[in-house]
Amino acid sequence: MSQDYTLPEEESSPINIERILSAAKRRFLFFLIPFVAVLAASVAVILILPPLYTSFGTILVETQQISTDLIESTVNSDPDQRIRMIEQRVMTRENLLRIIDKYNVYGNDRQYMTVSELVFRMQEEIGIEVITSSLGGSRRGDTTIAFMVAFNHENPQIATDVANELVTLFLSENVRTRTERASEATAFLSDEADKVRRLLTQVESEIVAYKQKYKDALPEHLGLRQSMLERSEGEIRDLRRDLRALEEDKRYLQIELTSARSGITASGGEQSELARNLSTLKDNLVESSTRLTDSHPNIIALKKRIAAMEKQVEEESTAALAAASQEQTAASGVYNPVVEKLQIRISATDDKIAETRRQISATTQKIADLEAIILEIPQVERGLTGLDRTYSDLLDKLNSLESKQAQAQLSQNLEEEKKAERFVLLEPPIVPTEPVSPDRKKILGIGGFLAFALGVACVFLIELIDRRIHSASELEAVLKHPPIVSIPYIHTKKENVQHRMKVGIYFLIPIAIFALLLLAVHFFYIPLDDLFYRAWVAIDRLLVAL
16 A cells, blocks of 8 residues: 655745755856846946036025015015016026027037927926925915025036026016016006096086086075075065055055145045055055965955055045046146145156166066075085085095005115015025936946846746756655655766856956946046045944944
């Protein structure tokens, strides 16, 4: 009966150190070739890539030197926004081409590159980095305190010259931009103030013309017109009373004239008494009319009494005239001085009545004119109020503009004297001594790792492909049974010589590679004496620290 055989490898660890070492000895060449090839390629990349130097200048964004409570600048844009705006103005095609030609940035390549390619390449090699300070620990509170202007080039001197030129452009462009903005604000406010002044002068002329046109109906004369109207109404009442009195006197004089011509004098006293009573009643009616309405009982009673008394006087006058005309016919031709005197008085009374009526007519027209003026005053006042409102608004606007103009002028003076927010060169560009790229250490480290990984992968792949048996353990794994005896490989003298030569070559190759690396570092990166000195200084510092 057969017995199952268990391999020692199955019971032991899956990692067979002896097998790994044996494979490494057999496949050392398969590891060495890709390792050397990749490492040589890394060294070639290091040697081919040209060194790139960066020169940069730091510009500080300095805040306004005078408190904003005293003078507020008209240029209130965010510093970061202003930096980006100046960047666009500096990095124009014209400026970049001028810098390229001034410092011969691209040498002979300038002849084979188009303008667009030159500008694009120049823009790619210019770097602007903003330095912010976080307020309150939040990104939203970041404040720009400085920024760096950098330029990359293979020649450190050209990098420094171009960086200095860019820094100068940034500083001058900032001063020019801020001064122009302040000047534009002052000029704009000055133009607006001049426009408002012209409008204000125009409105003043309109107000003067309006007042000249409606000089009799101005609102400020309303009280005067009302008092004139009251006086005129009082004057016309007095004139009408005087007119009635003159008419009564004329009527009585006519009655007396008739009586004198007829020789009747008895009734003269009665009629005079009747006339005086009638005149008194009319005076009372006029006086009461100023206090009472026409529907008042006292006014109605006075009017009835006056009407009855006037009818009585008229009847008596008619009778007296009729009797006088009959007797006058008989007594015509006889001179009577009383009659002549009465006629003179009647003629004078007629003149007074005519004059009084003329005054009444003039006063009535004056009252009508005053009433029309008083009625017109509200319309005139409405129009004048609109003009005054426009004038007041324009005056307030002018005062505001003049105040802002004075503030803008102060802001302009602040910018011209460089007392406002400004860019200050904190650290000028200097000639760099170390290239920023390529990072040879990193490239060499990555190349060495890839070379080692590729060598190991090649060895592993060859071992997977090769199915030959190289050891007793491999044979045991195939036969499932331990071999009876294991005879080691017997090397001939020739094979021993070849083996020694291989070992010598294996040792010489790393030494040659190391020597080539040292030569490359010495001639293309840094002299070996400087490198050793730096290493010695670093070791000395480490020892001191320990």
